[in-house]
Amino acid sequence: MNPFSPSDSIRSWGGVLKAPHHVARPGWRSELSRLVLSGRQQGYRLLACGLRRSYGDSGLNPHEGLIDMTGLDRMITLDPATRRIRVEAGASFDAILQVIVRQGLFLPVTPGTRFVTVGGAIANDVHGKNHHRHGTIGRWVRRLGLLRSDGLELDLAPDDPSGLFQATIGGLGLTGVITWAEIELMPIASAMMDVENIPFGKLDEFFTLAADSEDAFDYTVSWIDCLSGGERLGRGIFTRGNHAGTGSILPDRGNTLLTMPVNLPGLAMNRYSISAFNALYVWNGRRKSGTARTGLHPFFYPLDSIGRWNRMYGRNGMYQYQSVVPAAVQKEATHDMLKAISASGQGSFLAVLKTFGDVASPGLLSFPAPGTTLALDFPNRGDVTLKLMGRLDAIVREAGGRLYPAKDGRMSAAMFQAGYPAWQEFAKYVDAGFSSHFWKRVSQI
Amino acid sequence: MRLIVLGATSSIAAATARLYAADGATILLVGRDQDRLEQTAADLAIRGAERVETALCDLAAPQDAQRQFSDFSARIGGVDHVLLAYGILGDQADAERNLAAAEDILRVNFNSATAWALAAANLLERQGRGSLVVIGSVAGDRGRRANFIYGAAKAGLAALMEGIAHRFADKGPRAVLIKPGPTVTPMTEGMNRSGALWASPEQVAQIVYRRAFRGGPVAYAPGFWRIIMLVIRNLPSFIFNRMEI
CATH class of the missing domain: 3.40.462 (Vanillyl-alcohol Oxidase; Chain A, domain 3)
Incomplete structure (x- = not known):
């Protein structure tokens, strides 16, 4: 059966652009390779997506293939002694926090919402309120799996001589599908x-x-x-x-008080x-x-208290x-x-x-x-x-x-290229079987 | 809390098992793909399960379900909750011509499930407590051309679970049938999943978990399907048979 289903209106978090995609939602890592090959055979260029918190078009790939990774959200290993957690790329920061906080561990870097996937966080190399201390999440990734459009999965570490690891961190999903990642956590004395x-x-x-x-x-x-x-x-x-330094180590319960219904x-x-x-x-x-x-939630994730808050901005x-x-x-x-x-x-x-x-x-x-x-x-x-x-x-x-x-x-290609002088170097690592609306827009010369 | 999951690699089952894991349950995962069972087990252990075991078994072909089920129960030192969550949608068009395929749909979704449900019911009745939750489908509420063989199996399961709930009425254990609407799982791969009627496995799991502890013998998931199916069941045939649904 064709794993890609038509879906006529995928929107990103900002909600400005709405476009049809062919969406596949794999449930097991062992299916990914076949899925990527199937998408390529059908002529789609691919893009993995997670919880779709990217605001604009970096997470959209209109009329092409989208691999929804949220079904690949398993925890693989957790070693409190070395503070390493290995998870599938679709695991959310929310799910990880529910597991690690009670063990006296915390994410070394977290953005302003915990409803992001690990794969998405790496692909955007997210930062948080502690950037001046810890830098971006990419500095804490110890290993990751990257599936390329030829169906082969690579195991990459920060010392990867090919440069593909550095291209994948912040690489907007264009170097392939991040399948799993191992992250070093930080110790905390209380929640x-x-x-x-x-x-x-x-x-x-x-x-x-x-x-x-x-x-x-x-x-x-x-x-x-x-x-x-x-x-x-x-x-x-x-x-x-x-x-x-002191206080309860029990994590906050979800702080989502209400969800914008429309x-x-x-x-x-x-x-x-x-x-x-x-x-x-x-x-x-x-x-x-x-x-x-x-608690942790009111400090790090105040906006998560309103589910789908982006709906406050209306249809436009x-x-x-x-x-x-x-x-x-x-x-x-x-x-x-x-x-x-x-x-x-x-x-x-x-x-x-x-x-x-x-x-x-x-x-x-x-x-x-x-x-x-x-x-x-x-x-x-x-x-x-x-x-x-x-x-x-x-x-x-x-x-x-x-x-x-x-x-x-909406930024112009010139604006992007001026801001990111390494973009042409990056372009060499882009997998030709992958694309996004954003990349098509800003990589034009 | 000790849970046995029959068909543990189904998305709804795995999502439900996570809710038990977060509460520190001991869980036995039964299915026929060892690698997937182990991946699921590792996930549940990290999410807080006290202990997770796996058992390899082709549930669609029970040999001696009563004995096999007792073995499952013994593996984790007894059982409190049982979740039966495996099933296949099958290919309706093919099954209408190829009767062996039709029988397969019935055998997996109804015959074998009946054996496991009865085996579990007997054990729960003996111990006078516990809960048996089976995943049915809204497709069992009224036969329609798109999937009535699958629907017939699920309708059979509905009557079976009503009967078990009736039998349990004054004996302690609970029996519940959950009827999910269309859910984003591998079973519905390839379908157009746009629209507000589609639910996630996590949404369904919340209802499965809640209903394992309290409530009546039938639950729709999400709950709005109760209203929709009430209407659909009561449509006169001369209207229903003209509808493309």
Whole structure:
């Protein structure tokens, strides 16, 4: 039987693009090789996907083959002594946390949602609030399985002389299917976090706080209000934290309180509602400023408390925009970006600012670089939204920065190629049997 | 808690076993592919199962189900819950012409399942407690041209489980039939899975697990299928027979 089923409307997390795919959902690793060959024989170029949290088109492969890896989500081995866990690529961070936290272990790097697969995390070389300490997840991958379109599975380690390991870390699934991975975990003494929230009034204060916090805090991040201009430009709340030395080791139960049942009307996210939200958030942040002890979920995964939160942006979806600009020009560039956003009146509901440390990223296409990253999301209003992002592109490019492919659904090929000088080197490792909408778009010369 | 899973490499069974594993259960996985049983066992052990054993057995061809089932039970020191989750969809078009294929569908989904269900029921009745959960299908609620041979086997299973539940009524153990709607499992590979009616094995597993402990003898999974099938069962033939479903 043909393992690929037609599926007419696969959307990514941002929801802007919707396209038909031929989808296969294997249940066993032993089926993968045959599956890849079958897809190739039917003329599909392939792409593996996981929980589909990529916002734009890096996880889409319209009219081609998609291998849904979420059925390959088994734990393979866990050795608490060496702190290594080996799992199938479709295993989620959520499932891993349910197993490891009670053993006094934690993921060395985690993004802002735990509903990502290990394969997806590696393919996007994700980072977290502790980038200044631990770098990206790719630095913690000890081995991985990679299935190429010829049906052969390779066992790769960081010292792989062919360079394929470095291409696969952050390689957006284009070097083949990541089938399993072994990750080194970090020890924790409790499942609690000691957290401090510090409201700040303008951008300069953010940079001072960030510089002062990096030595004493494992995790730093801040939220900023990007609708307020003038005096209040760049006001926000700086959050820093450490794993607590004492306290319960039992993991949090799921924190998903409610799930958006349907798309909200597109108008729900407007400058007034976002402005009101931001005012409330600032007020709440001031109220809660100071130190507190919280669980892991509220600290690492606040947004996971609303299932399918992307539906708040309605049928037209939203764009994410995440940039990094080099440390030397980070103050000016970030200031200019916030000014452009505030002037446009197109607020971002979730605006996150963080300084990256200088821990080198292992992948050829890894996003993080020393400097400051700004993550924004914009309701899709068509041209005006694209124009604003175009203005931001100009600032980022001028600063010598780049954008995060996992968040992108529209950057120009020139913008991508300027930001990722190693892209042509990377292209040599792309398996000709694989493709994505993103790659077709940005690899054009 | 000690669980025996008959057909342990099915996606619904494996997803259900994970819920037991998270509660520290002892689990025996029965199936006919040793490699897959072992992969499943390793996963469940890491997810918190107290102990996981595997038993290789072609469930579609029981030799002496009563004795074999007693052996299963002895392997993990007795049994509290039994989940019967194997089955095949078969190829309806082929089975209508090729009667051996039709008999295969019945033999796997009904005859052999009956042997195992009765063997389990006898043991649970003797010990006066425990729970037997069998995976049926909404296809058993009304025969339709797309899959009525499979549906007939599942309808038979429904009557069997009703009877066992009736027999258990004043004796302690529980007997439950779960009727999943279309689920994203290897059984439905190749079908167009777009649309809101498709469920994941994890969604079905939640219901299987919950119903092993409490509730009536029949459960649809997800629950909305109860309403849909109520309508479909009650459609007059002159309407139903004109529908392309």
